[in-house]
Amino acid sequence: MTQLIGHFIAGQPEAGTGRRTGPVFNPSTGQEIARCDYADRATLDRAVDVATQAGKRWGRASHAARQAVIFKLRELMIANLDLLAEVIGREHGKTIADAKGELGRAIEGIEFAVNAPHVTKGEFATNVGGDIDVFSMRTPIGVVGAITPFNFPIMVPAVMMTMAISVGNAVVWKPSEKVPTAALEFARLWKEAGLPDGVFNVVQGDKEMVDGILEHPGIAGVSFVGSTAVGEYVYQKGTSHNKRVAAFTGGKNHMVVMPDADLDAAASAFVAAGFGSASQRCMAVSLLLPVGQATADRLRELVIEKTKALKVGPYNDPQADFGAVVSAQSKQAVLQAIENCIKDGGELLLDGRGLQVPGHANGYYVGPTLFDRVTTDMQMYKEEIFGPVRAIMRPMTLDEAIAITNAHDFGNGSVIYTRDGKSAHRFMTEVESGMIGVNVSVPLPAAYFNFGGLRRSKFGEGHLYGPDAARFYTKIKTISQRWPDADQEAAPVSLAFNPKA
CATH class of the missing domain: 3.40.309.10 (Aldehyde Dehydrogenase; Chain A, domain 2)
Known part of the structure; x- marks a missing residue:
């Protein structure tokens, strides 16, 4: 019986409907090893609804609570290194050694995400005028749509989504249909790490699911890695639906x-x-x-x-x-x-x-x-x-x-x-x-520096790694506040603009 690879929604694996599926191959042998279920719009709607509700609760969690999950995820990644490398190699075709190298960079990205409280700290100025204090704060954008390529089944998702989750968002992820199993294994590790159900969701699919994510009103931002042709399409369509989009694309x-x-x-x-x-x-x-x-x-x-x-x-x-x-x-x-x-x-x-x-x-x-x-x-x-x-x-x-x-x-x-x-x-x-x-042949930066190309190698202003990734997944609020004395007389009505009042 052919294995059917499904989805992961609300903390549970789902087989899917089986109405639309695609083949999954072992490139080393050319053999079809499974079928991947392609989610429909109803499945996406449900995943976004689940993520929206879970994300609200997760966004209110303390930094310490979020960091504890990220630390545990790192431990589980290391403990499952051999299993993940096998899954990557079987569906991608890269060698086990190369897959373990990918996982090493993924772990580096997870480690940096623990720094989210530091890189998202706001600014504060006392008494800018009239005993008014002004400060800024960063809050989660909501539900993040992630669209990732086949060539790094774990590394790209890890550096992309761990920061999104660390700053308080929920995620709906469409991995490449060529390498779907790694996504389910990564979802399993998130659950074992203690991430609340619904914060991390996987919907398998093809272009129909990409379009669904780009059009869905419940998704606030989209992060994409892939070819330039598709990346430009994702950027233009996503922004036309009023989403913030960062698309990291091709290179020569x-x-x-x-x-x-x-x-x-x-x-x-x-x-x-x-x-x-x-x-x-x-x-x-x-x-x-x-x-x-x-x-x-x-x-x-x-x-x-x-x-x-x-x-x-x-x-x-x-x-x-x-x-x-x-x-x-x-x-x-x-x-x-x-x-x-x-x-x-x-x-x-x-x-x-x-x-x-x-x-x-x-x-x-x-x-x-x-x-x-x-x-x-x-x-x-x-x-x-x-x-x-x-x-x-x-x-x-x-x-x-x-x-x-x-x-x-x-x-x-x-x-x-x-x-x-x-x-x-x-x-x-x-x-x-x-x-x-x-004198460095692959200038892939460490996770605490920003990653992104120029010209047609990137669309949008966000970066995949580094502090800018945390900024992409948050929105900024600026607060002006004054606390008058309880017995202070009310100020007279004045319609004149006075910035020092």
């Missing part, structure tokens, strides 16, 4: 390597940052920009050598460096991107098409693929390729490298490898990217 991250850099270290960094998790990361390095012909020729040799050494295999192979892409459709899109680059004139150095993993003939595997002499008019430069296809470009100067980086629509992350402080300073000040690495 450039890595500039100066002639003075440690080229061997730069090559290793590029291969690791470029091909990890089968390149299904918005912070993956996509384009390598060695400055000058000599740098490019030498770095090309090193990158080819290191890339050839990579092993591709199933998620539970401890020797595999990366696994399958998430779906047959994803594999086909990656293969098409390779064909397009060949037609556009890119020089194919390593060809990952036709890779066969013993015992897994039907898995969605693409071997590491590398192009050289890619130019800005090629699709390989313009489009985000969510698969193990990377490319080398050949700028002759740092000025040209910066211009190529800034010419792209996306501005998620950008990287420079150099030993020269002036080059690094120019890069970090002139490049229009939200996250910049200097």
Whole structure:
């Protein structure tokens, strides 16, 4: 009998109606392993109603009570590390080691959420005039809609929703229908941590459920991570329904390597940052920009050598460096991107098409693929390729490298490898990217710094990590108060504006 993966509402798992379902695959084998129930609008309405009522009570809970739940969630995440990594790997295709790395960053985000009382403290000014004190306070926005991608089934939801809950909101979450089981496991941990029923809810689904969240009058804000095309749609539709929306979208991250850099270290960094998790990361390095012909020729040799050494295999192979892409459709899109680059004139150095993993003939595997002499008019430069296809470009100067980086629509992350402080300073000040690495190949910030790209890599003013995340999930009230003496005479009526009264 096929397993039906359902929802989590009011503290309880629900099977769903089964009227609309979609397949869930193991990318390593290509086998369908379950069906995911797609919630209807009535199910969403019920989840939002439950969240609204539970959220009102949770929003009145003390900071200490909320922190106790967050601390317990952290303990449970650590205790369930192996189980969660297995669930992630089976439905996503990433290796167990990579899944545990994701969980480590998730735990880091949970730890930062404990700081919500500090980062949401208000301001206070005494006697601004006429014995009036003025202060501000931050309160929860209400019900938060969360829409998350397949590539980080736990990390993105953890850093997104733990802060939302820590500041007193309730959540209705639509995870990717490709990786639905991790969502139910995360919901189970919240309940075990002592979160009151109804504060955390999961509604599985596809675009119909996305639209439902964006249109629902009971949802105050929406946080989204995913592709740029969908993210722009989410932002425009959500804001048109008077919601605050933060949408974190695609990346085409450039890595500039100066002639003075440690080229061997730069090559290793590029291969690791470029091909990890089968390149299904918005912070993956996509384009390598060695400055000058000599740098490019030498770095090309090193990158080819290191890339050839990579092993591709199933998620539970401890020797595999990366696994399958998430779906047959994803594999086909990656293969098409390779064909397009060949037609556009890119020089194919390593060809990952036709890779066969013993015992897994039907898995969605693409071997590491590398192009050289890619130019800005090629699709390989313009489009985000969510698969193990990377490319080398050949700028002759740092000025040209910066211009190529800034010419792209996306501005998620950008990287420079150099030993020269002036080059690094120019890069970090002139490049229009939200996250910049200097001799750091994946500039994913620590959880207590803000995360977000620029240009078409982010829509809205919120950030995913850091203090700004807490601000996004709260609304600010400013209070002016005066307490006159009990025997004080009433002031005379005056219609004149007097700010010092």
